[in-house]
Amino acid sequence: MTPLPDTLAAEDADLVSAVDALVARHGSARGELLPLLQDLLADRGEISDLAVQVVADRLGIAPTEVQGVVTFYKFLGTGPRGRHMIRLCHTLSCVMAGARDVATTLETELAIPVGATTPDGAVTLEWANCIGMCATPPALLADAEAFGDLTPERVREIVAAVRAADVPG
Amino acid sequence: MIIRTPLTLASVHPDIGLRVALARTPADVVEQVTRSGIRGRGGAGFPTGLKWRLASEAPAPDGRRHVVCNADEGEPGTFKDRALLSVVPDLVVEGMTIAAWAIGATSGVVYLRGEYVYLRDELESCLARRRAAGLLGNDILGTPGFCFDIHIRLGSGAYVCGEETALLESLEGRRGEPRNRFPYPVVRGLYQAPTIVNNVETLAWVPAVLARGADWFLGIGTPGSSGPKLLSVSGDVARPGVYEFPFGVTVRAVLEASGGEDARAVVVGGASGVCVPASDFSRGISYEDLCTGGAIIVLGPHRDLLDVAENFLEFFVDESCGQCTPCRLGNPVLLEGVRSLKRGECGPERLGELRRLGHTMKDASKCGLGQSSPNFFLSLVDRFGPEISDRVPV
Ligand SMILES: Cc1cc2nc3c(=O)[nH]c(=O)nc-3n(C[C@H](O)[C@H](O)[C@H](O)COP(=O)(O)O)c2cc1C
Ligand code: SF4
Ligand code: FES
Numbered sequence: 001m002t003p004l005p006d007t008l009a010a011e012d013a014d015l016v017s018a019v020d021a022l023v024a025r026h027g028s029a030r031g032e033l034l035p036l037l038q039d040l041l042a043d044r045g046e047i048s049d050l051a052v053q054v055v056a057d058r059l060g061i062a063p064t065e066v067q068g069v070v071t072f073y074k075f076l077g078t079g080p081r082g083r084h085m086i087r088l089c090h091t092l093s094c095v096m097a098g099a100r101d102v103a104t105t106l107e108t109e110l111a112i113p114v115g116a117t118t119p120d121g122a123v124t125l126e127w128a129n130c131i132g133m134c135a136t137p138p139a140l141l142a143d144a145e146a147f148g149d150l151t152p153e154r155v156r157e158i159v160a161a162v163r164a165a166d167v168p169g
Numbered sequence: 170m171i172i173r174t175p176l177t178l179a180s181v182h183p184d185i186g187l188r189v190a191l192a193r194t195p196a197d198v199v200e201q202v203t204r205s206g207i208r209g210r211g212g213a214g215f216p217t218g219l220k221w222r223l224a225s226e227a228p229a230p231d232g233r234r235h236v237v238c239n240a241d242e243g244e245p246g247t248f249k250d251r252a253l254l255s256v257v258p259d260l261v262v263e264g265m266t267i268a269a270w271a272i273g274a275t276s277g278v279v280y281l282r283g284e285y286v287y288l289r290d291e292l293e294s295c296l297a298r299r300r301a302a303g304l305l306g307n308d309i310l311g312t313p314g315f316c317f318d319i320h321i322r323l324g325s326g327a328y329v330c331g332e333e334t335a336l337l338e339s340l341e342g343r344r345g346e347p348r349n350r351f352p353y354p355v356v357r358g359l360y361q362a363p364t365i366v367n368n369v370e371t372l373a374w375v376p377a378v379l380a381r382g383a384d385w386f387l388g389i390g391t392p393g394s395s396g397p398k399l400l401s402v403s404g405d406v407a408r409p410g411v412y413e414f415p416f417g418v419t420v421r422a423v424l425e426a427s428g429g430e431d432a433r434a435v436v437v438g439g440a441s442g443v444c445v446p447a448s449d450f451s452r453g454i455s456y457e458d459l460c461t462g463g464a465i466i467v468l469g470p471h472r473d474l475l476d477v478a479e480n481f482l483e484f485f486v487d488e489s490c491g492q493c494t495p496c497r498l499g500n501p502v503l504l505e506g507v508r509s510l511k512r513g514e515c516g517p518e519r520l521g522e523l524r525r526l527g528h529t530m531k532d533a534s535k536c537g538l539g540q541s542s543p544n545f546f547l548s549l550v551d552r553f554g555p556e557i558s559d560r561v562p563v
Contacts, residue, residue: 031360033342038283038323072344072490074326075283091245092440092466092480093403129328129484130245130439131284134403134466135171135410144286 004057012050018043019054028059033069037076045169046080082117082124083169084162086110087141091130097137105152109159122166123159170252171410173427177397178257178373184304186376190267191312198271199225202375205383206395211239211331211368212438212462213537214394217375220365223355225272227363234274235364236265236317237340238372240281241324241331244439245484246464249399250369252411254281254288257373258295262319264372266305267379268365269317277319278359280336283326292321328488332536333366335490346492347536368462370399390416394455398463402427404436405469420459421450429467434474434553439464440481441541443548444474474553475560478507478546485542496539499530503546510560517561524550 008016022039026032036055041047047070056063070076088106090099103114110118110125117124133139136148142162147154190198203218224234238261242250253261265277281289296319299305307316322340324330330339334348337359358364374396378386386396394416400423403409407428414423420435429435435445437454438461445452445459452458454465468477482504491497506523509515515523527543527550534540550557 030342031340034325034339035322038325068344069342072327072346073324076325090480091484092436092477093246093409095480096404096472128284128326129487130243130247132242132248132251132282134246134248134401137403141284146284146287 004053004063008050015044015048015051016054019051019058023058030059030061033059033066034073037066037070041076045083047076047078049078052078080117080121082122083166084123084143085126085141086123086159086162087126087128087131088114089129089131089133089137089139090127091134093130093134094138099138101152102138102140102150102155105155106159109156120168122168123162170255172252172256173402173408173410174413176256176399176411176413178253178260178377181257181260181377181380183259183376184263186379187263187266187304188310189379190270191310191315195225195271195273198267198379201383202271202378205378205386207371207374207378207386208394208456209368210370210374210398210462212244212441212460214456214460217367217371220355220367221268221271223353224363224365227356229273229363231362233276233360233362234272235359235362236268236272236274236277236319237333237336237359237364237366238265238277238279238369239331239333239336239366240279240285240369241328241336242282242285242369243328243331244441244462244464245481246401246403246436246439246466247462248401248403249411249463251285251288253369253373253399254285254292258292259299260373260376261369262295262299262305264367264375265319266309266317267375268367268372270315272363272365274365275316275318277317278340279319279321280324280330280340281321282324282331284324286323289321289323296321327490328484329490329536329538332538335536336366337364344490346490347538349535370463391453391455391457393457398454400454400461400463400465402429402465402467404465404467405429405432405472406467414454416455417453417458419451419453420445420465423454423465424450424467427467429469431470432467433470433472434468436464436466436468436477436545437461438544439466440484441537441544443544444468444477444552445548446552449552473511474549474556475507475511478549479504479511481545482507482542485538489538489542493533493535493539495530495533496535496542499526499534499539500542502526503530503543507546510557513560513562515561517558517563520550520557520561
């Protein structure tokens with residue numbers, strides 16, 4: 001990756017001040033990289049290439065170091081994603097309890113396949129590995145909340161609630 | 170949260186263990202923990218007292234030592250740590266505080282998996298409550314010079330970060346790639362300082378051991394595996410959930426309690442574990458027999474064991490950090506092998522190669538992930554021979 005350019009376009013100033021605010025909160029130690037990136041993703045909805053460069057610059061490390069961390073963790077990652085994340089568990093206990101059927105219901109409700117984002121940018125649907133809800137399978141995470149004992153009706157309610165809470169931006 | 174048996178920990182009076190500990194010398198506390206025989210409840214079963222002694226004796230050039238609570242609970246089929254963090258968070262924090270006294274640590278971290286972010290606020294309030302009550306912070310419970318505080322760090326969706334050295338890398342702001350284990354974290358852990366990493370459940374039992382005495386703990390379980398153990402039971406059972414049993418409990422007794430008597434096989438130890446056939450249901454759950462962090466996944470009569478192997482290997486292919494070759498390349502080959510077995514296209518020679526590959530991965534992988542990912546497949550080949558050979562064309 002190229003280093004941070006000396007001059008930034010006006011529309012990027014927003015991102016830079018967001019990163020600076022986070023650096024002010026967490027400090028610029030390397031050890032704070034994960035919480036910083038987690039908060040950045042929550043604030044901005046994505047970790048862009050430029051964000052990677054700005055963070056690297058402020059922490060005094062190479063952009064590739066930051067990029068390496070961003071791409072390592074499934075809950076981080078570069079590029080745009082939905083304003084809400086629905087993560088459906090596809091590990092054994094959930095699959096044995098019908099996670100594949102739940103996936104079909106979700107795909108129908110959201111009109112996207114697993115792995116995609118709705119065209120309005122509201123929801124990304126992903127697979128997750130075991131989320132610790134194996135006693136009430138199938139289970140999913142909708143943003144920070146866990147739901148188990150999923151049925152088609154339950155899934156429709158969850159999707160409706162996620163959509164109702166969405167603020168298009 | 171479904172808890173199916175009364176939990177001993179729910180009846181342990183808070184902060185008695187800590188008071189007992191602070192009335193003794195740190196070395197005496199280590200001695201008590203050692204005498205109780207308690208071993209790590211995260212899966213590997215390392216003796217907790219020994220871990221603490223090594224960390225307390227390791228030189229700490231800048232005076233720092235750390236206590237890390239491993240709340241990354243990512244093994245498929247495990248959810249007992251989530252239960253403990255919800256029901257008895259104070260005991261987990263108290264256990265960390267006792268550990269800090271024992272090894273001379275000044276800082277602690279709870280590494281909470283990102284999937285459990287909904288537990289964070291409650292844990293933060295628990296920490297705040299304890300600070301206000303003088304149970305964390307400076308001169309804890311009026312003990313001059315005993316200063317210890319804890320913060321919470323969230324994971325970000327990486328199973329391998331439950332491996333203790335990957336966890337430390339993650340805490341230092343890096344990719345969660347396991348370190349070489351020499352030196353061990355007890356000698357050089359977080360930022361090179363002596364560090365103990367303990368599982369949530371291990372830490373939660375510590376106040377009970379101090380409050381009720383090492384002999385109480387030793388009196389439960391088997392000679393090599395003292396104390397009660399929490400099990401996470403899921404799969405084809407009528408009553409899935411968290412169960413407490415003394416170590417040594419047989420697979421059959423777990424099945425009877427949870428309503429899974431018609432099981433054809435049981436996975437003990439999650440995706441890293443082994444497949445136990447019905448003929449072995451009289452075996453016991455303990456470090457010396459069927460060793461597990463507590464994941465019990467029950468497979469009913471209609472289940473295809475190769476489907477299970479395929480699901481687990483997909484998991485490992487997805488979660489391997491990719492750092493070392495046996496694991497990065499071996500898991501996809503095992504996965505393709507299981508798929509070819511399912512299609513009836515894996516001949517006896519190929520099956521033999523897959524078996525040897527599995528053993529090579531166990532021997533040559535850098536961390537526990539690649540060392541245990543072949544376990545389930547190998548247990549099928551070894552213990553379900555006729556069933557597998559039915560799928561092998563001659
Ligand atoms: C791939 C992998 C994942 C692990 N995940 C966890 C985990 O989620 N929680 C845990 O306590 N230990 C986990 N462990 C075991 C830890 O490395 C370590 O042994 C444990 O935290 C030590 O605590 P204990 O002695 O109290 O069990 C994992 C190990 C490996 C190899
Ligand atoms: S065994 Fe797998 S997870 Fe462990 S270091 Fe090697 S590649 Fe990474
Ligand atoms: S297998 Fe789906 S939550 Fe554990």
